[in-house]
Amino acid sequence: MIKPDGVRRGLTPEILARIARKGYRVVGLKQMTISRQTAETHYGEHKERPFFGELVDFITGGPVVAIALEGNEAIAGWRAMMGATNPANAAPGTIRADFATTTGENVTHGSDSAESAERELGLFFAADELLA
Ligand code: RTP
Ligand code: MG
Numbered sequence: 001m002i003k004p005d006g007v008r009r010g011l012t013p014e015i016l017a018r019i020a021r022k023g024y025r026v027v028g029l030k031q032m033t034i035s036r037q038t039a040e041t042h043y044g045e046h047k048e049r050p051f052f053g054e055l056v057d058f059i060t061g062g063p064v065v066a067i068a069l070e071g072n073e074a075i076a077g078w079r080a081m082m083g084a085t086n087p088a089n090a091a092p093g094t095i096r097a098d099f100a101t102t103t104g105e106n107v108t109h110g111s112d113s114a115e116s117a118e119r120e121l122g123l124f125f126a127a128d129e130l131l132a
C-alpha cells in the first residue's frame with residue numbers, strides 16, 4: 001500500500017515504477033480512502049500500542065493506493081524494497097530511506113506474512129477486482 005503521505009506527495013508513479021522494474025505483476029490496483037473500521041482491523045495487531053490512535057488517524061486521513069502484487073517471494077521482496085520501519089534505519093536505495101524521514105509517515109505498507117497478505121487482500125479488494 002502507498003500510504004496517504006506517499007499519495008499526497010505525488011510518489012505513486014515513482015513507487016509503481018519501482019514495482020515494475022523489480023518485475024512484480026500488479027494483479028490489483030485501487031486508489032481508495034480507508035474507513036476507520038477497516039483501518040482498525042488492518043492494524044489490529046497494534047491496537048494496544050500507544051501510537052494506535054495516531055496510526056489510524058493517519059492511514060484514514062487521505063487516499064491510499066492499495067496494490068496486490070504477485071511474484072517470487074513477493075512478500076519478503078516488497079518489504080526489502082520498503083526498508084526498515086524507521087526511515088533512519090532503512091538501507092540506502094529503499095523506499096523509506098529515499099522518501100521518508102519519520103516512522104509515523106513512512107510512505108508504504110507491506111504485509112508481513114502469507115497470512116496477513118491474505119487477510120489484507122480480503123480487506124481491500126473484492127474477488128472480482130483481482131486478476132486471475
Ligand atoms: P507497516 O505495517 O505499515 O507495513 O509497517 P511495518 O510492518 O514496517 O511496521 P509495524 O511494526 O507493523 O508498524 C506499523 C506502522 O505503525 C507505525 N509505527 N509507529 N511511533 C512508533 O513507535 C511506531 N511504530 C510503528 C509506522 O507507521 C509503521 O509503519
Ligand atoms: Mg506491519
